[in-house]
Amino acid sequence: MANPEIMDKVVSLCKRRGFIFQSSEIYGGLNSCWDYGPLGVELKRNVKEAWWRSVVYERDNVYGQDASILMHPEVWRASGHVEGFSDPLVDCKKCKRRFREDHLADKSKCPECGGELTESRQFNLMFKTFMGPIEDTASVVYMRPETAQGIFVNFLNVVNTMRAKLPFGIAQIGKAFRNEITPGNFTFRTREFEQMEIEFFVKPGTDDEWLEFWKNERFNWYLRYGMTKERLRLRQHDKDELAHYAKDCYDVEYEFPFGWSELEGIANRTDFDLTQHQTFSKKNLTYFEEESKSRFIPYVIEPSAGADRSTLAFLVDSYCEEEERVVLRLHPKLAPIKAAIFPLMRKDGHPEKAQEIERMLRPHFNVEYDETASIGKRYRRQDEIGTPYCVTVDNETMENDTVTVRERDSMEQVRIPMSGLLPMLLERLNAEKKPA
Ligand code: ATP
Numbered sequence: 001m002a003n004p005e006i007m008d009k010v011v012s013l014c015k016r017r018g019f020i021f022q023s024s025e026i027y028g029g030l031n032s033c034w035d036y037g038p039l040g041v042e043l044k045r046n047v048k049e050a051w052w053r054s055v056v057y058e059r060d061n062v063y064g065q066d067a068s069i070l071m072h073p074e075v076w077r078a079s080g081h082v083e084g085f086s087d088p089l090v091d092c093k094k095c096k097r098r099f100r101e102d103h104l105a106d107k108s109k110c111p112e113c114g115g116e117l118t119e120s121r122q123f124n125l126m127f128k129t130f131m132g133p134i135e136d137t138a139s140v141v142y143m144r145p146e147t148a149q150g151i152f153v154n155f156l157n158v159v160n161t162m163r164a165k166l167p168f169g170i171a172q173i174g175k176a177f178r179n180e181i182t183p184g185n186f187t188f189r190t191r192e193f194e195q196m197e198i199e200f201f202v203k204p205g206t207d208d209e210w211l212e213f214w215k216n217e218r219f220n221w222y223l224r225y226g227m228t229k230e231r232l233r234l235r236q237h238d239k240d241e242l243a244h245y246a247k248d249c250y251d252v253e254y255e256f257p258f259g260w261s262e263l264e265g266i267a268n269r270t271d272f273d274l275t276q277h278q279t280f281s282k283k284n285l286t287y288f289e290e291e292s293k294s295r296f297i298p299y300v301i302e303p304s305a306g307a308d309r310s311t312l313a314f315l316v317d318s319y320c321e322e323e324e325r326v327v328l329r330l331h332p333k334l335a336p337i338k339a340a341i342f343p344l345m346r347k348d349g350h351p352e353k354a355q356e357i358e359r360m361l362r363p364h365f366n367v368e369y370d371e372t373a374s375i376g377k378r379y380r381r382q383d384e385i386g387t388p389y390c391v392t393v394d395n396e397t398m399e400n401d402t403v404t405v406r407e408r409d410s411m412e413q414v415r416i417p418m419s420g421l422l423p424m425l426l427e428r429l430n431a432e433k434k435p436a
Pocket of ligand 1: 146178180187188189190191192193194195262263264265304305306307308309310
């Protein structure tokens with residue numbers, strides 16, 4: 001489904017309707033950096049909330065945490081990032097463009113102008129900065145390139161404070177930074193992004209089963225929030241594709257307008273990370289198992305997802321052009337605004353009544369009041385940003401306290417008593433499926 005046109009339309013909708021803006025736009029923008037606007041921030045928060053709900057609240061064996069972005073530099077030596085977190089970089093001698101060699105189908109010439117390419121060299125993706133007032137080698141710290149290491153270094157703290165027993169996991173959402181050689185495709189590949197990661201610690205020997213469990217669990221999460229099944233797939237890594245420490249790995253991939261691309265990786269990282277941290281920190285990171293009275297280093301299954309990438313996938317997936325309207329068929333749980341309230345006319349008490357409804361609904365979920373333009377235009381505006389319900393106050397409301405509720409996807413309208421509005425919307429918004 002390579003369809004760049006759709007991508008351009010989504011990007012334009014994002015800008016026009018306040019989902020995503022270019023960073024520092026009034027200064028000409030900063031390459032590959034994006035800002036979430038008033039609607040985008042709601043959508044992304046809802047995506048993160050849906051993830052946290054499913055992996056932390058709905059499970060009795062996953063704990064949350066939030067580690068700092070700056071960490072002891074030794075962490076990145078232990079993890080292998082200082083030594084090996086690099087991509088092969090090549091330059092075109094003619095047009096001077098830069099590429100990631102592993103992304104090129106033909107490694108001998110420039111995909112843009114056909115020019116000769118330089119030899120590839122390894123380029124470390126970690127951003128460096130300095131801690132304290134003196135910029136010398138002793139004060140170098142790194143902006144974390146993944147949230148995972150913040151979890152490994154807290155393994156003991158969680159075991160000790162939560163009396164955690166295997167199998168258990170630690171989940172975290174947070175920013176990560178990578179000085180990508182070729183960022184692009186809007187928010188798909190950026191240099192600053194947010195990850196949603198779980199490190200799930202298991203007894204060695206049970207790791208294959210848990211990989212199977214998490215790969216299905218995570219795949220189903222995207223379906224649960226309405227992503228089109230045919231545009232999702234799980235792809236197992238070939239042996240030569242696996243990171244040296246990984247025993248097995250699956251990617252959840254989505255068919256974006258620019259092709260199938262990774263949303264999330266689910267890897268069996270064995271005992272690599274905890275063993276490395278035990279060696280470098282000289283702290284005992286083994287786990288004591290009561291039943292067998294034995295000590296060992298747990299294996300770890302890592303489902304590692306991108307908050308920005310999944311937000312983009314939910315946006316693209318929900319984008320729909322119909323004869324008379326553009327509609328974002330977002331799952332109600334993800335929709336930035338849950339209900340819009342309209343007075344039919346700007347007179348006869350309609351605005352006051354509509355504002356009364358707004359006040360009634362606002363404590364429960366995000367709503368918008370709109371009294372401008374024709375009712376048809378107001379519906380279209382809400383369709384375009386994915387608002388699942390529109391509530392209209394009209395003359396009949398003034399007579400018998402009933403309102404009409406219009407559902408986004410079917411465009412069906414029902415008239416109900418005002419007293420039944422909140423319970424009905426709460427029930428529908430909390431339902432775990434998209435409206436029919
Ligand atoms: P890629 O092969 O696309 O560079 P990766 O395999 O290096 O990705 P991981 O290290 O497995 O990615 O990171 C886990 C997740 O973090 C990815 O599946 C993706 O959702 C997200 N992610 C990684 N790099 C970026 C980036 N530059 N911009 C946005 N999201 C990213």
